[in-house]
Amino acid sequence: MVKLVLMHKAESLYEDELDVAYDFPKQYLKAITQAVGDWIVYYEPVKAGPRGYFAVAKISRVIEKPDQAGRYLALIEADSYLSFDVEVPRLSEGVPLETALIDPSGMPKKGGLVQSAVRRLPEADFARIVNWGLPQDLERQEAIRYDPVQPELHDAPVLFERPVIERLTRRAYRDVAFRRKVREAYDFRCAMSGLQLRNGGGRPEVQTAHIRPVEHGGSDAVRNGLALSGTLHWMFDRGLISVAQDCETILVSQNKVPSDVVSRLLRPDGKLVKPADPRSAPHPANLRWHRENVFGQVIGDEPLNWG
Structure with a gap:
């Protein structure tokens, strides 16, 4: 299995239903098939909008798209899709968050892989992006959002560092993230x-x-x-x-x-x-x-x- 970045354009000819299926051509079939059972991050390219990295999901399987020769669907595990609480920028202090997009001089690469709709994502890059978009302390942020002075929080507890995947699959965390995005x-x-x-x-x-x-x-x-x-x-x-x-x-x-x-x-x-x-x-x-x-x-x- 391998983690991926999947590019999404709202006005694309590809009919993505991001929490249901990702529509893609045959050229990416091998890479996406290797990601079955693993997590992906959705990314909006510069020309499509300002969002950068904006959601995470898990691929359950890949099928041929009905009545569309040469097109495939990466089906998304039903309870895996989650929008980032904070949309993650493409660059941090001028440097890409994806290490594969950094040239030897430390500057962002141009063309080639940058424009690819499907990119491999190392575990460290995945964790960095998810931790930015879905912070470890999101539940605590929400708990004190409208009541910052709570007696039981005078001595702020040390944050329990949960592994990224554990956090993404924990119902209590997902409920908080869902509630924040819907109400906003x-x-x-x-x-x-x-x-x-x-x-x-x-x-x-x-x-x-x-x-x-x-x-x-x-x-x-x-x-x-x-x-x-x-x-x-x-x-x-x-x-x-x-x-x-x-x-x-x-x-x-x-x-x-x-x-x-x-x-x-x-x-x-x-x-x-x-x-x-x-x-x-x-x-x-x-x-x-x-x-x-x-x-x-x-x-x-x-x-x-x-x-």
């Missing part, structure tokens, strides 16, 4: 009520919901998330509300949710608030899964008391 994508605003509420300390009241739960094949990509108030999150998870095929009209289980509850909780136009960046908008396939598998089915034993 929606500017800390509930996607269904439109409200942007904060408590006295500035802590946002909005929560995050997986549209398709991880245990049912969903990913931790922002496009599989919604920022929702606590009540609407509860209703969404229990199938009382969903989103229509147009990806913006809010659906309500009318026989289970009283109309006055709808008028109090949802935006007057009944439309979803979407992120400013269209790349973060809910993916149609995830919304369809929720409509077909959750909407209309009350999940849980709690009595529906709307009083």
